[in-house]
Amino acid sequence: MSVILRAEATATAPPLVLRPWREEDVTALVEVYRGDEPLRRWTRAPVNGIDDGLRWLDVRRRGWRAGTYFGFAAFEELPGGVEGRLVANVALKRPGGAAPVAEVGYWTAPAARGRGVAPRALEALTDWAFRTYGPDGLHRLDLLHQVDNTASCRVAEKCRFLYESTLPARPPFPNDGHLHVRRAPDAAPGPLSVVGGSM
Numbered sequence: 001m002s003v004i005l006r007a008e009a010t011a012t013a014p015p016l017v018l019r020p021w022r023e024e025d026v027t028a029l030v031e032v033y034r035g036d037e038p039l040r041r042w043t044r045a046p047v048n049g050i051d052d053g054l055r056w057l058d059v060r061r062r063g064w065r066a067g068t069y070f071g072f073a074a075f076e077e078l079p080g081g082v083e084g085r086l087v088a089n090v091a092l093k094r095p096g097g098a099a100p101v102a103e104v105g106y107w108t109a110p111a112a113r114g115r116g117v118a119p120r121a122l123e124a125l126t127d128w129a130f131r132t133y134g135p136d137g138l139h140r141l142d143l144l145h146q147v148d149n150t151a152s153c154r155v156a157e158k159c160r161f162l163y164e165s166t167l168p169a170r171p172p173f174p175n176d177g178h179l180h181v182r183r184a185p186d187a188a189p190g191p192l193s194v195v196g197g198s199m
């Protein structure tokens with residue numbers, strides 16, 4: 001399945017184009033992780049070099065095939081529809097399971113932070129997820145972050161993932177986490193049972 005998503009330009013930033021990760025992205029992926037402490041601290045599987053990067057990309061490739069994990073690379077879109085630099089990663093995790101619940105994850109490349117990239121990419125992913133699965137197939141999206149990851153908390157707030165509860169720490173993350181939730185546009189409020197757990 002090949003899916004292309006877009007986020008409109010803002011007054012200060014070009015449009016974004018989001019597409020499934022490809023093997024050819026490995027060099028840019030490794031570059032993003034190189035020496036970036038927040039990425040290593042706040043995400044589950046740091047990428048250390050090309051071999052690691054290829055494994056990371058293979059997990060995404062297999063996820064798309066199995067329909068269990070949809071990872072998108074986000075690029076700035078240059079005039080003429082040309083793909084510019086890699087700026088972010090967003091992912092939809094474990095949709096289509098027994099429970100109509102899935103989880104989202106994201107990061108922004110260090111050089112692109114503080115310009116609303118993650119919220120715009122996450123909004124595009126959220127919209128696609130709810131449209132793809134419909135209100136019966138996907139009632140809500142969960143977003144988890146460590147309590148002290150204030151930048152991620154801001155992304156959740158900007159994208160209307162409402163704070164729901166604080167969850168106890170779970171390895172490999174040392175601190176408690178925030179659970180934020182965004183419900184499908186037509187979903188009725190209901191009891192919560194957390195099925196995810198990665199940040």
Ligand SMILES: CC(C)(COP(=O)(O)OP(=O)(O)OC[C@H]1O[C@@H](n2cnc3c(N)ncnc32)[C@H](O)[C@@H]1OP(=O)(O)O)[C@@H](O)C(=O)NCCC(=O)NCCS
Pocket residue numbers: 038039042043106107108109112113114115116117118119144145146149150151152154155158199
């Ligand atoms: C969290 C993260 C995805 C935010 O992405 P972003 O594209 O910078 O998002 P925004 O531009 O909306 O900024 C969000 C917050 O980051 C902080 N921020 C602002 N400028 C920043 C900069 N230059 N560098 C780092 N953080 C900055 C601010 O708190 C901002 O909130 P504000 O807009 O209310 O001031 C990004 O910091 C990141 O990739 N962090 C490491 C990985 C991570 O934490 N992923 C989430 C795991 S749950």
